[in-house]
Amino acid sequence: MGLRDLMNETLADFNPKTDNPNAGGFENLPDGDYDVVLNKVEHKVFNSGWECLSFQNEVTIGEAAGRKEFVNMSFADSTPEFVLKKNIKLVAKLASVTGVQLSDDDWEDEITLVEAFQAAVGGQYILKVTSSPNKKKPEEPYRNFDFEEYDDEDEAPNSLGDLIEISDEDIPF
Template identity: 35%
Template sequence: MSLADILNDTKKNFDPKKDSINGSYDKLPEGTYLVTLDNTNHFVSKTSGFEQLSFKMTVVDGEHASQSEFVGVNLATEKKDGSPMPDFVVTKNMRLLVTIGALVGLTITDEMVMGNVTDVYEKLVGAFLPYKGKLLEMTIKESANKKDPDNPFRNYEFAEATESNNDPFKKQANDNIEISDDDMPF
C-alpha cells in the first residue's frame, strides 16, 4: 500500500478533530495462536497507581501475524481498600506466571516473589529478559463480565510451541518446488 493509499484510507476512516491518533486497540479474537514473548514490563498506571507484570505476546503466523496481546499478571495480595485479594485470584495469576515462565525456560523461584509487590515485578522483569523471543502457543477464551457486559473477561491458556508449529517460516517437507528449464533466467 502506498502512502497516498494510506492517506486516502485515513481521510475516509479518521476524523482528526474527534478521533484519537492512536486509534482503538483491536483485540485478538478468541482462538489459539503461535506467539513470541516480545517484552515483559512492570506496568504502573499513572492515574490509579495500579501495578502489574505485563507480557507482550506477538502473533507470528496466520491471519493475525504481527498483532500483539498484552497479558497482565497482578500479584497483589490486597485490594486497594486494604482488604485481602481473594485467594483464587492470586492463585490464578501465580499459575499464569509460573506457566509462562516454564514454557519459555524460566523457573520462578521463591526469591523472585519475596518482598513488596513492586520489587517482585522488577525482579521478574529482569528474570524474563533473557527469554525474549521465545515461542509459545496462546489460547484466548472470553467469559461474561456481569459488571461490564461490553468488556468480557479474557482468559489465557499457554502451551509449549510444538515441533510442527515452532517455525512458521520453515517449509514443510511436502512443499516441493518444481523448477523447469523454462523458469531459468538464462
C-alpha cells in the first residue's frame, strides 16, 4: 500500500478540524491467549508524569502476528494497595514464566526490575488477555493479563524443534 492509499484510508473518517489526531491509533488485542515474545522491558515516564514498569509483548503466530501488547504496571505511592499487590504478583508470575530469578534487591524500584528482566528479553510464553467491566467508564473496560509458560519446550512456536536442517548441497552458492 502506498502513502496515498494509506492517507485515503486513514482520513476517510477523520475530520482534521474537530478530531483528535492522537485518538484511536492503537487497538488493544482482543481477549484471548497469544503466543508472544518479550521484546522490551523498560521504566516509562509519560508526559503526564505517570510512571510504570512496561513489558512490550509481540504476538508471534496467528491472525494477530506482529501486533504488540504493552503491559504497564505502576508502583507509585498513589496506586491503590490492591492494584499494587496485583502488579507485584504479575511481575512475580512473569519472572517465573521467563525463568528470571528475582532477588530482594531487584525489588528496589522499577529500574532495578528492568535490569533484572533484561535476561528475559527474547523469551516466549503465552499472554492471556481478559477484560472486566469498568463501572465508572463502561466504554473503557479493565484489561487483565496473565502469563503462562509452555508445558514443554517443543510447544514453543519458535523453539529449536522448528528449525530446518539445510545441508551444503541445498545452498545455491
